[in-house]
Amino acid sequence: xxxxxxxxxxxxxxxxxxxxxxxxxxxxxxxxxxxxxxxxxxxxxxxxxxxxxxxxxxxxxxxxxxxxxxxxxxxxxxxxxxxxxxxxxxxxxxxxxxxxxxxxxxxxxxxxxxxxxxxxxxxxxxxxxxxxxxxxxxxxxxxxxxxxxxxxxxxxxxxxxxxxxxxxxxxxxxxxxxxxxxxxxxxxxxxxxxxxxxxxxxxxxxxxxxxxxxxxxxxxxxxxxxxxxxxxxxxxxxxxxxxxxxxxxxxxxxxxxxxxxxxxxxxxxxxxxxxxxxxxxxxxxxxxxxxxxxxxxxxxxxxxxxxxxxxxxxxxxxxxxxxxxxxxxxxxxxxxxxxxxxxxxxxxxxxxxxxxxxxxxxxxxxxxxxxxxxxxxxxxxxxxxxxxxxxxxxxxxxxxxxxxxxxxxxxxxxxxxxxxxxxxxxxxxxxxxxxxxxxxxxxxxxxxxxxxxxxxxxxxxxxxxxxxxxxxxxxxxxxxxxxxxxxxxxxxxxxxxxxxxxxxxxxxxxxxxxxxxxxxxxxxxxxxxxxxxxxxxxxxxxxx
Numbered sequence: 001x002x003x004x005x006x007x008x009x010x011x012x013x014x015x016x017x018x019x020x021x022x023x024x025x026x027x028x029x030x031x032x033x034x035x036x037x038x039x040x041x042x043x044x045x046x047x048x049x050x051x052x053x054x055x056x057x058x059x060x061x062x063x064x065x066x067x068x069x070x071x072x073x074x075x076x077x078x079x080x081x082x083x084x085x086x087x088x089x090x091x092x093x094x095x096x097x098x099x100x101x102x103x104x105x106x107x108x109x110x111x112x113x114x115x116x117x118x119x120x121x122x123x124x125x126x127x128x129x130x131x132x133x134x135x136x137x138x139x140x141x142x143x144x145x146x147x148x149x150x151x152x153x154x155x156x157x158x159x160x161x162x163x164x165x166x167x168x169x170x171x172x173x174x175x176x177x178x179x180x181x182x183x184x185x186x187x188x189x190x191x192x193x194x195x196x197x198x199x200x201x202x203x204x205x206x207x208x209x210x211x212x213x214x215x216x217x218x219x220x221x222x223x224x225x226x227x228x229x230x231x232x233x234x235x236x237x238x239x240x241x242x243x244x245x246x247x248x249x250x251x252x253x254x255x256x257x258x259x260x261x262x263x264x265x266x267x268x269x270x271x272x273x274x275x276x277x278x279x280x281x282x283x284x285x286x287x288x289x290x291x292x293x294x295x296x297x298x299x300x301x302x303x304x305x306x307x308x309x310x311x312x313x314x315x316x317x318x319x320x321x322x323x324x325x326x327x328x329x330x331x332x333x334x335x336x337x338x339x340x341x342x343x344x345x346x347x348x349x350x351x352x353x354x355x356x357x358x359x360x361x362x363x364x365x366x367x368x369x370x371x372x373x374x375x376x377x378x379x380x381x382x383x384x385x386x387x388x389x390x391x392x393x394x395x396x397x398x399x400x401x402x403x404x405x406x407x408x409x410x411x412x413x414x415x416x417x418x419x420x421x422x423x424x425x426x427x428x429x430x431x432x433x434x435x436x437x438x439x440x441x442x443x444x445x446x447x448x449x450x451x452x453x454x455x456x457x458x459x460x461x462x463x464x465x466x467x468x469x470x471x472x473x474x475x476x477x478x479x480x481x482x483x484x485x486x487x488x489x490x491x492x493x494x495x496x497x498x499x500x501x502x503x504x505x506x507x508x509x510x511x512x513x514x515x516x517x518x519x520x521x522x523x524x525x526x527x528x529x530x531x532x533x534x535x536x537x538x539x540x541x542x543x544x
Contacts, residue, residue: 001103002249011076011251011278018243021113024104027240028253030197033274040076040276041310041415045285045364046294046354048346049486050476052329053319056097056366056397058543060315061285063100063396064364064411066248067404068281073412075250076279077102078271080287081116081242081257082109083184084154085519088527092542094257098397100404101247105544108244108254116257118238119192120152120183122231127151129227130210131165135173141213142220144174148500149210152183158520181517184259188231190505192239193256193268194304198232201239204504205231217460221503241271248401251278260287261476262517264296264507269306276307281415288476290314290350291442298357299424300469300507308421311414312354312361313407315394316347316379318371324487335372344382345488349479351386353442358420361387362410364394367403389414427467431458434470435510439494443479446491457499461508466501474512481513 004026005015017032045061061079068075079102082094093109095102102108111117130149133139144166153160160180166173183189187208195201206223213220222228241255255271258264265287275282286293294312302308318340319332325343327336347363354361363383365376380391390410395403424441425434432455439445477483480492500509521527529540 002245004243007243007245007251013278019240024244025107025113026243027113027237028243028274029240030270034277036273036277038276038307040279040282042272042276042282042284042307043311043313043411043415044294044297044309045283045313045315046290046350047288047315048320048350049289049291049324049479051320051323053317053323053332055315055317055320057285057315058094059096059098059100059397060313060364060366060394061283062096062102062246063394063401063404064313064407065250065252065283066100066246066396066401067408068283068411069248069250070401070405071408071412073408074280076275076282077246077250077252078267078275078282078284079252079254080267080285081112081254083116083182083257083259084110085156085182085184087541088530089156089519089525090522092526093544095543097543099247099400100396101543102244102252102254103247104244106538106541109541109544110538112254113237113242115238115242115255116154116183118234119186119188120154122234123152123183123186123188125227125234126208126210126222126225126231129225131173133225139220139224141215142211143214144176146211146213146220147176148212150178151180152186153180153518154183156182156519156521158518161516161518179518182259182519184257185262185517187502187505188235189256189258190263190502190507192235193258193264193266194301194505195239196269196273196305198239201235202228202232208504209501217463219464219503239270241268241274260293260296262473262515264300264471265293266297266301269301269304272307281412289479290353291479292472292474292476294353295424295438295442296471300471302421303423303427303469304506309359310419311411312359313364313411314347314350314354314361315364315366317366317368318375318379319368321347321379326486333370335375337372337374337378340375340378341382343487344379346479346486347379347383348386349444349488351383351388355387356424356441358422360389360414360417360419362407362414363388363391364407365391366394367398389417431462431467431470431508435496438470438472443494444488444490445480445494447493449493449495451495451497454496454499461499461501466503466508468506468508471502471507471509472512473509473515473517475515
């Protein structure tokens with residue numbers, strides 16, 4: 001790996017301002033950022049709807065960064081930090097794969113620079129202070145029945161989804177039903193990913209709604225609970241972006257990690273703002289498919305101040321398209337151009353979604369050894385007919401940057417085109433109109449089914465002036481809310497089950513269908529394979 005000071009110098013930063021964490025990673029203080037003129041072109045990497053076959057979006061984003069360097073450009077990569085839950089669970093690490101990884105991969109996938117721990121600590125400190133305020137009767141008309149602030153954990157522990165707190169006597173506080181979410185779903189995680197400064201962070205933390213008074217209409221905020229200063233102290237370093245590098249030495253900013261299906265799924269605004277002033281092209285990744293991470297990248301992140309992208313890359317695999325075309329996992333190695341064509345309806349929909357936001361798109365076919373020339377030809381034909389600027393094979397896993405130069409050339413061409421960036425809805429649109437619009441234009445739904453009390457909750461939010469963007473929390477395995485519906489199903493019903501206000505993150509989380517905000521461990525978790533060998537090296541983490 002290159003010395004971290006050299007990476008900073010490449011970005012035009014004074015290496016002496018870095019806050020090193022060992023020899024291969026460092027934090028960048030906010031006051032060390034260069035003057036903002038957003039000179040780089042931002043490329044957002046998204047994908048078709050994810051499948052069990054895997055699409056390799058992170059690998060493609062890393063490889064594209066390496067490929068841009070190979071063709072003489074000055075790229076910077078910005079990606080999310082992986083959450084520990086998936087690392088030890090089923091999904092694995094989030095640092096790419098093969099010859100297109102971010103390093104030090106093991107550190108990034110585990111404790112890294114402690115950001116997740118700081119956010120979890122801050123979140124749970126607020127939870128303790130809320131319960132203490134209730135126990136002390138510190139806020140008039142606010143009791144245990146009105147508390148909505150849940151706790152978070154970084155473990156995929158299904159036993160904590162719903163719990164009872166306060167058992168064991170009066171000294172332990174009132175008994176009430178509570179629960180945990182995964183820490184990547186914490187509102188504080190979302191806030192840190194969206195805040196633009198320490199001042200903005202403080203204001204947003206204060207706006208967090210932790211519960212409701214007895215009248216059911218008056219919110220209680222973290223500002224009333226007090227202790228904002230303590231939370232700021234815990235988050236002092238977490239808001240500083242982290243500098244690392246690709247396997248081929250390109251600067252990489254790894255910062256924040258909200259989930260893509262139950263949160264807004266993007267790395268931080270601060271990271272992007274830094275990167276666009278430190279390179280010619282910035283590659284960033286949005287979680288899961290175009291209907292989730294990309295939509296939230298635009299309607300939440302860009303809307304709240306993130307730099308506007310110049311182009312999008314839609315990652316597809318032959319295996320994934322076969323899955324959407326009805327092929328079982330055990331049959332993926334058998335060439336089936338007809339199944340690819342059927343499944344390509346999902347790719348066409350992803351391109352259509354990117355087009356709704358006014359961006360030119362390039363399709364990256366993440367290559368696997370079993371892909372046949374006939375299958376690749378089908379994808380190229382369908383993608384170009386659907387409006388893609390270009391379609392190129394991505395061979396970063398096997399070849400690193402050398403296998404990504406054609407994709408890099410296509411992306412440069414697309415980013416150099418004029419674009420008319422637009423968002424799906426206006427800020428002051430009615431909440432119900434926003435959801436109906438998203439359901440029909442993004443998910444191809446026929447209608448929306450509102451669950452008990454959801455409309456009442458939405459009106460209560462509106463009465464408090466919370467006319468925020470919508471963060472749909474739904475399955476990532478389908479453009480619908482039903483994971484069994486593959487391809488691009490039309491006319492289905494989008495079921496709205498619950499609404500949650502994230503006033504600090506300035507969004508309304510809308511749970512569609514049976515979405516779980518604290519995953520459980522699978523039958524064969526990755527935790528079985530991770531180990532520490534006799535040489536003190538950590539082994540078994542996927543993507544390292």
